[in-house]
Amino acid sequence: MSWRLQRVPNVPAGAALAGRLGAIVAALACVAAVLTLAGLAPGRLGAEVIGSAFGSIEGLEDLGLLVTPLILTGIAVALTQRIGLWNIGGEGQFNAGALAATAVGLHVGGDEIWVLPLMALAGAAGGAAWILVPTLARAFAGVSELITTLLLNFVAALLVAWLCTGPWRDPSGRALATTARIPAELPPLGDTLHWGFPAAIAVAVLAAGLLAFTRFGYEVRIAGANPGAALYAGIPVRARIVAVMLLSGAVAGLAGTIELAGTVHRLQGGISNNYGYLGIMVAVLARGSCLGVIAGAVLMAALLNAGIVLQTQGVNTSTVLAITGLILLFTAIGDEVVHYRPVRRTSAAD
Amino acid sequence: MGVPLAFPPGTAADAASGRPPAIPPGTPALVELQGITKAFPGVLANDAVDLTVMPGEIHALLGENGAGKSTLMNILTGIYQPDAGTIILDGYARALPSPQAAIRAGIGMVHQHFKLVPAFTVAENIHLGWSRTPWRASAAALEARTRALAERFNLAVRPDAVVGDLSAGEQQRVEILRVLARDTRLLILDEPTAVLTPAEARELFAALRAFRASGNAVIFISHKLDEVVAIADRISVLRGGRKVATRPAAGADERGLASLMVGHDITLRKARPRAAGTLVSAAPVLELDRVCARDDRGLMALRDVTLALHGGEILGIAGVAGNGQRELSQVVTGMRRVTQGAVRIDGRPVARTDAAAFAAAGIGHIPEDRLRSGLAPDLSVADNAVLRDYARPPVGKGGLFRPWAAARLARTLAAEAAVAVPDFGMPVRNLSGGNQQRLVARREIRIAERVLVAAYPSRGLDVGAIDTLLSYLAELRDRGRAVLLFSEELEEILELADRVAVLFEGRIMGVMPAAAADVETLGLMMGGRGARA
CATH class of the missing domain: 3.40.50.300 (P-loop containing nucleotide triphosphate hydrolases)
Incomplete structure (x- = not known):
């Protein structure tokens, strides 16, 4: 009689969730071990991290400010994942969206009731415009969207940096390398949090609904799961790829708009704060599920927040990067491990 | 290839006659499987299977899909390890821990879907992953060696042809040559005639008889009753993981074999x-x-x-x-x-x-590669069931997609196809291949x-x-x-x-x-x- 591992094709949802939690705990345990070796007290640091994020209304609001853009950039990636593509350019579309919204915010006067929706439209259009060339190249020439979307990130970042140190520089001269403060602001929701947070959650819910309850969503899911089946069913795969990629860019552009109009209020270099890249991790953690993106964004925000706290305790910023990396690594391992069951090897007698 | 074939070490007379050679009494079986048992989660694929293949025998293996033929052959070729049972080669119990071990023991298999590299030439395919491939593998050297092998086994192949350009029959000859070149004494063929024209099948049968004549053995897996009766010396029938019978082919009737195979009489x-x-x-x-x-x-x-x-x-x-x-x-x-x-x-x-x-x-369409283009394996049974109906009521209305209506339609289709689906939300790939096909067929017949x-x-x-x-x-x-x-x-x-x-x-x-x-x-x-x- 002996035991061995057997792979099973299907994992119940409970076991999958347990695998995820186990992976996060294992990753944190690794971090704790390293911090202990570095002479720090992981227990005290952990309590402080959790307390600062979840222990007070202010902490929760700050967490919400981080969660908001992460939900949107996560949705941007999750949408393209459903049609079998990767939008690595969330960072660039975020910048392009913030840039377009700034153009409206700085140059269009009037009541916020009109200016804010106009900024949102401009931001979404900016994000979509930024992914337009990769989209057409993908749909009509088969060019890998991984490379094209990624490379445009650098172009967008440099464009933003140029604008806010050049033509759009704050004329008052009080702030460096940034535009003037944009008069239109998202209405507050508490002390620091604003209406961008519920808006982001609404976008996630809408995206989930779009995929599950519309013909368009069904066609996207078929085209993503098996392009051969889409061809067989007469689904216009190219048109769906174009629509999904543009939508993805628009959502990432909207993330830039909300960050600008709700949190930062000025266009400046580094406004994207890696949210575009972190969105990829959020979508991977969510396994491409739009509602799962909300949970993934909260986890990622808690990690970013932990980074801020740890820095005040003299821990290197790269430690935080290491933690996120470890969590992704352990998640990938955990997702595979839950497929295995120990089974008893039948003895030769029967 | 209508000429008689010769395989060393058989005599020309043996080969020319194509009859099984006389086996001296006391000769051990080339392969004897005793009580082979193999379980997978939820299914006993092989249940105490005994099978004896003598030298100079073409042994046919008959069975429905899921009868356990592939599992048994995967065990014999070292891909799977049996949970229980013994493999005896030439009278000695042997373990076959890896495909390499099986090849060294003289067991070679030609799969139904050829394991050739389409972009490589015939010579390159023959020499791929072979310990005797010369260190300096120039195209000319490999082609010369292939030509010699083709001559030795009398299998007409063009060494410099690219495999992707060959017909199925030619590709099969390459596969067989590749297996024989590795000193195979037991050749396993999985549904070998599925891709052949009648003429090509006749050539294959002539080659198999010549191979048998030199004291080698063949295991011939097939669904086709008539050809099994025509080519085999003995026939073993598997059903539900068990071996239900071994019969001499001479005098076996197709109807009797078919009922052994399915367990009840069917009208052929x-x-x-x-x-x-x-x-x-x-x-x-x-x-x-x-x-x-x-x-x-x-x-x-x-x-x-x-x-x-x-x-x-x-x-x-x-x-x-x-x-x-x-x-x-x-x-x-x-x-x-x-x-x-x-x-x-x-x-x-x-x-x-x-x-x-x-x-x-x-116009309904049961596609040729239905598992690849008729279905999206990772999506749910319900999503797959409505691939033709998602745009019209009750599943689609306006721009909307109604999952509950999709599930209802899926339930109807599954009932019509007599497929038991425990959960319409599970990925369709969890259904067996046969059930996936039935579902596609009913879906297309419906429209x-x-x-x-x-x-x-x-x-x-x-x-x-x-x-x-x-x-x-x-x-x-x-x-x-x-x-x-x-x-x-x-x-x-x-x-x-x-x-x-x-x-x-x-x-x-x-x-x-x-x-x-x-x-x-x-x-x-x-x-x-x-x-x-």
Whole structure:
């Protein structure tokens, strides 16, 4: 009689969730071990991290400010994942969206009731415009969207940096390398949090609904799961790829708009704060599920927040990067491990 | 390859006669499997299977899908380890811990789906992963070695040809040569005639008899009862993981073997006469008028194809795989653009290549590679069940998609297909291959208001499932629908179709009433020898 591992094709949802939690705990345990070796007290640091994020209304609001853009950039990636593509350019579309919204915010006067929706439209259009060339190249020439979307990130970042140190520089001269403060602001929701947070959650819910309850969503899911089946069913795969990629860019552009109009209020270099890249991790953690993106964004925000706290305790910023990396690594391992069951090897007698 | 074949170390006389050599008494079995048991989660694939293969024997292995044939062969070729049981080779118990060990022990297998590299030449494929491949593997050296091997085993191959350009029969010869070159004494063939023309199959049988004549053995896996009786010395039948019988082939009757295989009597070659009062429509429902089309590589695949399909008839398309069947099935279902000619549905020319419009016009399509293009394996059973209906009520309304209506439709289809689905939200890949096929078939029959295009509908199904599927087609015909049936089984076409068309190199070689056609004439036309229609 002996035991061995057997792979099973299907994992119940409970076991999958347990695998995820186990992976996060294992990753944190690794971090704790390293911090202990570095002479720090992981227990005290952990309590402080959790307390600062979840222990007070202010902490929760700050967490919400981080969660908001992460939900949107996560949705941007999750949408393209459903049609079998990767939008690595969330960072660039975020910048392009913030840039377009700034153009409206700085140059269009009037009541916020009109200016804010106009900024949102401009931001979404900016994000979509930024992914337009990769989209057409993908749909009509088969060019890998991984490379094209990624490379445009650098172009967008440099464009933003140029604008806010050049033509759009704050004329008052009080702030460096940034535009003037944009008069239109998202209405507050508490002390620091604003209406961008519920808006982001609404976008996630809408995206989930779009995929599950519309013909368009069904066609996207078929085209993503098996392009051969889409061809067989007469689904216009190219048109769906174009629509999904543009939508993805628009959502990432909207993330830039909300960050600008709700949190930062000025266009400046580094406004994207890696949210575009972190969105990829959020979508991977969510396994491409739009509602799962909300949970993934909260986890990622808690990690970013932990980074801020740890820095005040003299821990290197790269430690935080290491933690996120470890969590992704352990998640990938955990997702595979839950497929295995120990089974008893039948003895030769029967 | 009609000449007698010679295999060392047999004598020329043995080989020429093609009869099994006389085995001296006391000779141990080449392979003896004792009590082989192998379990997978939820299924006992092999249950205490005993199998003895003597030197100089062609041993056929019969069984339905899921009877445990593949598992047993995977154990014998070192891919799986048995949970229990013993493998005895030449009288000595042996473990076969890896495929390499099995190859060293002289066991070689030719799989149904060839394991060749299409972009490599024949010589390169023969020498791939072979310890005796010379260190300096220049093309010329490999080709010379391959030529010598081909001569030694008398298997005609062209060493410098690229495998991807070869016909299925030629590729199979390469596979067999590759296996024999590694000093194989037990050759396992999995459904070897599935891809061959009748002439190629005869050549293969001659080669197998010559191989047997020199004291080697063959395990021959097949669904085809007639060829098993023709080629084998003994026949073992597996059913539900157990070996139910081993019989000498001489005197075995097909009907008895079939009932052993399925466990109950089935009617073989059951005639499915047209129901009384059903007529063939006067006007064709689907017409092709001098249609030309290119394949995926841009090569001309259909040339001047003219066909008319009437309601209430079954038109069979015969031909060796790769002669334009795939492209033809795609043209008539709106998946492939025609470069020339016209496609007409009910007399109206089709303006656009649009598979969804063809489906909406009542043309169902059981695709050739249904598991790859008929389904999205990772999506749920419900999502897959509505691939044809998602745009119309009750599943689709306006721009909406209603998952609950999809689940309801899926439940109906599963009931019609007699497929037990525990959870309609689970990925469709969790269903067995046979059940996936049945689901696709029912889905397409449901929408086939005018025409059902059935490409190789019985491929990969067991005898019972084929029987059910063919009666579905007959039933459609009786309801006045047209059926375009692609099949590699001539008997199947002759049994079911009203007319038969033969495709060869993208041309229709001829269309004739099935009643007037015979296997030999069709076989000649499939080989390109026939009057053009």
